[in-house]
Amino acid sequence: MDPALSIFISIIHVAICVVGLLGNTLVIYVVLRFSKMQTVTNIYIVNLAIADECFLIGIPFLVTTSILKSWTFGGYMCRIYMTTIGINQFTSSTFITIMSADRYIAICHPISSPKLRTPFISKIVAAAAWTISAIMILPIILYSDAVKDPSEPDHYTCNIIWPTSNNTFTIYSFILTFAIPLTLTFICYVLVIRKLQTVGPKNKSKEKKRSHRKVTKLILTVITVYVFCWLPYWITQLVLIFQSPEQQGVSLFLLCHMIANLLSNANSAMNPVLYAFLSDNFKKSFVKACICAANKDVNAALQIENSVFPKKLGRSESERQKEYYQTNTTVCTLNDDRNNEDSQLVTRNDIAIASRSTTTELQFEKEPQAKEELIKNGLQPTAV
Template identity: 45%
Template structure:
């Protein structure tokens, strides 16, 4: 598979653009790494810490965030390699890099595919969804995604490693090293293998699932013309189109260029090819950074949870009232004998309400606690 590093090895003459390129790419890698780690770390935090975020769909988002964090943690090694022009992290780290890269490549695509299938079941088969959309099954599917990613990336485990640099004596590069008599054929086969399993097939399934989802939502919208149904239809449609568009926009140029190189049987790289491949590679890596921004943009619950997390970090009082959401829910989940319903049920309803703010949710908890205390005093 072609990378900016091994394409650059094919020519000794380096133009001004190629001299500046490694520094530009390094800065972009650092920005993607820092912002991506912070964003995905925040996603993991809110899903694990806030009770209302522990949904089936969010378990898949958590899985995607874990995959992104592993990959983003390896970007500094690429940044250093781009500056010094050779690999200094050793044979073992080279294999680790390719394993993590493959997990992000295949695991990310497989996770999005499972998320689209989950959405299809939830919308098109709501009765079956009660049986199949459970946290236990979601956890099982996440484990299957990691296991399947490990199986399909076996070629990278077997053939990744360090080898001597073409032009820098005593230095090494990190790349896939195929058997000498099958190097060209194996590299081409691996590009097609990665393209089909890591992009083309998952994207095709995603489009099929979401086409059926949108078709179903249109049928629901046509049958029930209520304002709330139309709003819900627009929100889901925007979410679907945004998720698909961001993933495809980030990865399609990269894979198109890789397939073009294989199809045209290009062996000698030009300056424009190196520049294009570098840009497309950075764009594909940026997808791991953009995912948290995407969640915040299209999801009210994620946006409110992100705000609540920042409040937890900046205020001691907020830590007492907002951060301990799980313990608060357990504390006030006693049954109010006068109303016949639990406080936890009403708090959960308020969390679902997209118009409620974290402060309103907190006030509701305090009011219910006070009501329970007064009720207990009167009964005693």
């Protein structure tokens, strides 16, 4: 490969790694941080983000190998690296299928949906998906190793060394990670779209229907992008099975193969961008998380400044800092509207009780005889 092209591809991979890790970490954070984001669909989205991060953490090894033209991390790290790639392929396709089935249950079976679509059941399904994916990638774990490059004995490559033919595992992976999941997803969404088109306006409220359509549109877009990114990769992999070694060296095919690999790798960084543009809840949660992080940095800087350079604040400046802190703390502690209302109600009641208690104490100070009279009669002088 041309050195300039190799550097260009490495830069793209670094960008994919940075954007993907930041975006997927933010997705995981907002779902775990804000209770209103902990829906059944978002639990599956978090698991999809974790699967993407499994691949993204291996990109630095890929870039280093591309620059040095040799795998320098040993056989053990090669096995870990190949496992992260395999777990991403198998787990991502599994959760894409699960999210499609979840949309089918939510829209086509609204009566049984509340019983089947609970956070507890979704966590069990997610755990089962990870377990099944781990079982399916056992061949990768067993046969991955660092081997000497036949063309350059001083260099090593990280590959899967199959006892027979590599083509068997390619077909195995294609069927389990693309063909079957794509078929099941297609069936689920055909049924979902038919249901959305035929459902009567009186069956559900407009707000409920609008919510279903938004979530369905988001998941359908994620699936479409997934197919767009992975279809060229699997086409090139299947072509390699039926091509002779001489034909595989054609520069045009190598270029197509390289672009297909880049697309499949980029898919791990695309989902957070889709959530930010297509989901209002994710968009608001992303903004809220960024504001909270910025406020923590500002408050930490102010605390350091005050501890190093202590100064006596005037009344107006002190009140401004207090108001700023209370405002930003309120923004960062929002979880859901119901909890906010409850917490505000408790706060107002506590303030009212405290105010009445303070007023009563002042009255007893002015009239100490009244307080003594209450105590003699066995009563507690408290506010009512």
